[in-house]
Amino acid sequence: MKKLLALLCALAMMLTLAACGPAPDPTDPPTDPPKPTDPPTDPATSNSTTYLFETEYTYMKDVVGGGISGAAAGLNMIVESTDASNGFYVGSTHSTKCVITYKVTSSEAATATLRVLLGSELGAMKLNPTSFVITVNGTAFTYEEITVPTEVKTTGKTFTQFKLGDIQLQEGENIITFQVGPNEYCNGGPGGPLFDAIKLTSTATLTMEEHPENIE
Numbered sequence: 001m002k003k004l005l006a007l008l009c010a011l012a013m014m015l016t017l018a019a020c021g022p023a024p025d026p027t028d029p030p031t032d033p034p035k036p037t038d039p040p041t042d043p044a045t046s047n048s049t050t051y052l053f054e055t056e057y058t059y060m061k062d063v064v065g066g067g068i069s070g071a072a073a074g075l076n077m078i079v080e081s082t083d084a085s086n087g088f089y090v091g092s093t094h095s096t097k098c099v100i101t102y103k104v105t106s107s108e109a110a111t112a113t114l115r116v117l118l119g120s121e122l123g124a125m126k127l128n129p130t131s132f133v134i135t136v137n138g139t140a141f142t143y144e145e146i147t148v149p150t151e152v153k154t155t156g157k158t159f160t161q162f163k164l165g166d167i168q169l170q171e172g173e174n175i176i177t178f179q180v181g182p183n184e185y186c187n188g189g190p191g192g193p194l195f196d197a198i199k200l201t202s203t204a205t206l207t208m209e210e211h212p213e214n215i216e
């Protein structure tokens, strides 16, 4: 009987010791806390729309341009081309007096991503906020320099799309201007790109003041 009691005591001690092992610390955080769902990289993309606005539909009648050799202005700057969006682009922009003006009405104040479709007849052309000035409602828009490749009709890559960045639109009418700045791309004088169209991507509803009679 004594032996049995001793055995039971020994067992009880072993169980007690076993129960005294390192207890989990209740303050420890879970090793893998649930992560919040990653936000979409661009919250505006889900319900935004991309609008294609043709340069040949801007108000062109009073626009001053410049050809490689000789003057150009107004509707004479519009060129028909199967390579261009809508079959036309605006060329002969080789003058610092050349200002292309888009009037875009926005349903609300909103951000819009600006892309431009450009070509070059003057070789590879570096455009930046100095050599090609862009303004939005009178404020200069800063963008990273782009290089417009020369016109290469054999590959059909006459026009290249460039994403320039986000602009801020106000509710109602917005004026977006593109002006050739001082540069030496055209025989040492100012040269501009072949201007096909712009694209604006925004959650707002956008409309452009269009002049389709330009190409009639």
Ligand SMILES: [Ca+2]
Residues within 6 Å of the ligand: 054, 055, 056, 084, 085, 086, 087, 088, 089, 195, 196, 197
């Ligand atoms: Ca066009």
